[in-house]
Amino acid sequence: MSDAELVLRSTRVITPEGTRAAAVTVSAGKITAVLPYDAQVPAGARLEDFGDHVLLPGLVDTHVHVNDPGRTEWEGFWTATRAAAAGGITTLIDMPLNSLPPTTTVENLRVKQEVAADKAHIDVGFWGGALPDNVKDLRPLHDAGVFGFKAFLSPSGVDEFPHLDQDQLAQSLAEIAGFGGLLIVHAEDPHHLAAAPQHGGPRYADFLASRPRDAEDTAIANLVAQARRLHARVHVLHLSSSDALPLIRAARAEGVHITVETCPHYLTLTAEEVPDGASEFKCCPPIREAANQDLLWEALADGTVDCVVTDHSPSTADLKTDDFATAWGGISGLQLSLSAVWTEARRRGHGLEDVVRWMSTRTAALAGLEAAKGAIAPGRDADFAVLAPDETFTVDPAGLQHRNRVTAYAGKTLYGVVKSTWLRGERIVADGEFSEPKGTLLSRPR
Numbered sequence: 001m002s003d004a005e006l007v008l009r010s011t012r013v014i015t016p017e018g019t020r021a022a023a024v025t026v027s028a029g030k031i032t033a034v035l036p037y038d039a040q041v042p043a044g045a046r047l048e049d050f051g052d053h054v055l056l057p058g059l060v061d062t063h064v065h066v067n068d069p070g071r072t073e074w075e076g077f078w079t080a081t082r083a084a085a086a087g088g089i090t091t092l093i094d095m096p097l098n099s100l101p102p103t104t105t106v107e108n109l110r111v112k113q114e115v116a117a118d119k120a121h122i123d124v125g126f127w128g129g130a131l132p133d134n135v136k137d138l139r140p141l142h143d144a145g146v147f148g149f150k151a152f153l154s155p156s157g158v159d160e161f162p163h164l165d166q167d168q169l170a171q172s173l174a175e176i177a178g179f180g181g182l183l184i185v186h187a188e189d190p191h192h193l194a195a196a197p198q199h200g201g202p203r204y205a206d207f208l209a210s211r212p213r214d215a216e217d218t219a220i221a222n223l224v225a226q227a228r229r230l231h232a233r234v235h236v237l238h239l240s241s242s243d244a245l246p247l248i249r250a251a252r253a254e255g256v257h258i259t260v261e262t263c264p265h266y267l268t269l270t271a272e273e274v275p276d277g278a279s280e281f282k283c284c285p286p287i288r289e290a291a292n293q294d295l296l297w298e299a300l301a302d303g304t305v306d307c308v309v310t311d312h313s314p315s316t317a318d319l320k321t322d323d324f325a326t327a328w329g330g331i332s333g334l335q336l337s338l339s340a341v342w343t344e345a346r347r348r349g350h351g352l353e354d355v356v357r358w359m360s361t362r363t364a365a366l367a368g369l370e371a372a373k374g375a376i377a378p379g380r381d382a383d384f385a386v387l388a389p390d391e392t393f394t395v396d397p398a399g400l401q402h403r404n405r406v407t408a409y410a411g412k413t414l415y416g417v418v419k420s421t422w423l424r425g426e427r428i429v430a431d432g433e434f435s436e437p438k439g440t441l442l443s444r445p446r
Contacts, residue, residue: 003027003032004025004027004032004033004041004042004045004253005026005027005028005044005045005046005132005425006025006026006027006045006046006048006382006425007023007024007025007026007041007042007045007046007048008023008024008026008048008050008055008334008384008422009022009023009037009046009047009048009049009424010022010049010050010051010053010054010055010386011037011051011052011175011199011383012052012053012054012055013034013054013055013056013349014054014055014057014352014356014376015034015054015354015375015376015377015415016361016375016376016377017055017168017385018353019054019352019353021036021037022034022035022036022037022038022055022188023035023036023037023038023041023104024055024376024382024384025045026221026273026321026382026425027425029381029382029424029425029426030105030133030378030379030380030381030382030424030425031197031377031378031380031381031382032114032378034319034376034377034378038234041289042183042219047298048439049125050386050419051198053386053387053388053419054133054352054386054387054388054389055376055384055385055386056088056352056356056360056376056384056385056386056387057356057360057361057373057375057376057380057383057384057385058088058089058091058341058360058370058373058383058384058385058421058422058423059087059088059089059090059091059337059338059359059360059363059385060089060090060091060093060262060359060360060363060364060373060374060383061084061089061092061093061261061309061310061312061334061363062092062093062147062238062307062309062361062363062366062367063093063238063261063263063309063310063311064080064084064093064094064095064139064309064310064312064314064334065094065095065097065098065100065312065313065314065330066090066092066094066095066099066116067099067314068078068080068099068112068115068116068119069100069111069115069318070098070101070294071098071099071110072102072108073316073403074098074314074315074316074403074404075312075314075402075403075404075409076119076246076252076403077115077116077119077120077124078119078121078437079401079402079403079438080312080334080403081093081119081120081121081122081439082121082401082429082434083122083334083335083400083401083402084121084122084334084335085121085421085423085428085429085434086335086401086418086432087124087334087335087336087337087338087339087418088338088385088387088418088421088423089334089338089385090122090123090153090336090373090381090383090384090385090421090422090423091122091123091125091373091442092122092123092124092125092334093124093125093126093127093147093220093367093425094112094116094127095124095127096125096126096127096128096129096150096151096161096273097129097150097156097158098157098158098161098313099181100160101111101160102129102131102160102161103126103127103128103129103141103146103333104128104130104131104134104137104139104141104400105131105134105141105142105393106137106140106141106148107138108130108395109126109144109145109146112126113126113441116441117252117441118437120435120437120439120440120441121378121423121428121429121434121435121437121438121439121442122421122423122439123381123383123423123439123441123442124439124440124441125145125146125147125276125367125369125440125441125442125443125444126145126146126147126149126151127146127148127150127184127310128141128142128146128150128160128177129146129149129150129151130149130150130151130164130172130173130176130183131151131161131162131163131234132162132165132168133174135171135175138172138175138176138181139175139178142176142179142181142444145442145443145444145445146263146443146444147181147182147367147368147444148176148181148182148183148184148235148367149172149176149181149182149184150183150184150185150186150237151163151164151169151172151183151185151186152164152186153183153185153186153188153189153190153219153222153223154186154188154189154190154193154215154219155177155190156186157284157328157329163186163190166222169222169223169226170226170230173226173227173230173232174230174331175230177230177232177233179212179233180233181210181232181233182234182235183232183234183235184231184234184235184236184237185219185223185234185235185237187216187218187219187220187223187236187237187239188211188215188216188219188284189214189215189218189219189222190235191218192212192214192215192218192343193210193211193212193215195391196207196209196210196211196215197209197210197211197365198210198325199325200323200324200325201321201323201324201325202276202277202323202324203276203324204271204274204275204276204278204281204324205271205407206324207282207286207324207403208286208288209283210324210325211284211286213241213242213243213244213288213292214243214415215285215314216240216241216243216244216285217240217244217247219248219431220236220244220248221244221247223236223258224247224248224258227251227256227257227258228251228254228256231257231338232257233258234257234258234259235258235259235260235261235366236248236258236259236260236261237261237311238261238262238263238266238283238285238309239260239261239262239266239285239296240263240266240286240287240288240292240296241285241288241292241303242288242292242296242299245295245304245305247300248304249258249304252304253388259304259306259307259366260295260299260304260305260306260307261306261307261308261309261315261363262299262300262305262308262364263283263308263309263310263311263333264308264310264333264336264337264340264341265281265283265287265291265311265331265333265340266287266288266296267296267297267300267308267340267341267344268291268295268340268341268343268344269281269287269408270287270288270289271287271288271289271290272289272348274292276288276322277322278322278408279320279321279322279323279324279327279328279409280320280406280407280408280418281331281408282320282324282328282329282330282331282333283311283313283330283365284329284331289409289411297344300354300358301350301354303446306358306366307358307359307362307363307366308332308333308337308341308355308358308359308363309359309363309375309400310333310337311330311331311333312330312331312332312333312334313330313331313332314330314402314403314404314406315328315330315404316404316407317404317427319378320406331407332400332402332404332405332406332407333407333409335400335401335402336395336407336409336414337359337417338355338359338385338387338416339393339408339414339415339417339418340412340414341355341358341359342387342389342416343414343415343416346389346415352387352389360374360375361367361374361375363375367428367444368444368445369442369445372445381423381424382422382423382425383422383423383424384421384422385418385420385421385422386418386419386420386421386422387416387417387418387419388416388417388419389415389416390407390415390418391415391416392413392414392415392417393413393417394411394412394413394414395409395410395411395412395413395414395415396410406415419431423438423439424438425439
């Protein structure tokens, strides 16, 4: 402890061994030790004592659409990373769309990195994209440091990022499996979507019927079959259909390398509460019924669903029309994700240790960052959130850092107030006051 520059102390520190009173020492941006609470503070070290507030590892959000460059009026690295920091997130991985250009070549990745470099308040990495015509670009992108590759199995909503049919999926997945990469998949089957009733208009029930569970279930079944055949690693994005859970459990049992995420909106919002015309609740796949939500929580508890990520996908307010068929589909959740999940988790009898596992430890592992992120342990980056878990606040859109402050959580009372967020031992936000950007651009660990 003699070389410690900083000591963070709390009566409740969430470590891999459990929650305990502890003093966490930091030097050169890394955690050097987790010591007893009353360990002597060395001369020259600064002490930060958080009392009974919880010290938890900074969250790692592996599913964020920053949209920068090209659609920066929707979001941007400056605003997205500020919102993330305000919500206790210290690392995000940016999706390859809806920016222009999409992250589908090394040249486009470099454009994205150059734009992000001086705007990132937290650490930022990048997913690549798998398109019908860019198989030749996948290995170069992997070598350039993307964390994996995203593909759609149904139309993405933007013309520059077309979806893969089953033959194209097999071709891309074979290439990615050949160099040990990861394919992350928006799994909805286009044929089932086309066969579903498409009424349009403001009724949420009509929109829900247009994105049926069997579209997800069939797409996941096809993905499992391809992964099994090619011995490939795949990850199911934003699972909303609980009907797919038995299939996922069976695939895991036979050794298919498949992981699964879900999102705060599927865990905390229900179809029954969505007002007609309220397209701030629109996302694809959709928010489903309360009974479906209960089964997602059970799957989180038993490990079938690995992790929780935001799928932060904002747009300008004018694109959130009252017609669910034409409104932009996406929910902004970066700043509120920890509080939203914690509010429902505590109601269902889960602890903050569970939330940390779902939103930090396992997401870090998904991205291959488990040596640096996702836990308060020696050798990890000194990334922290300080949370008052029993304090509440009512969501006021005006208080959000997102560029467009449209939110499905407006007016909701949530538990868990983030008091401060720390990146590599430096406080980057406290009580609404932000430091200058201190984030680093991350590459996939070699």
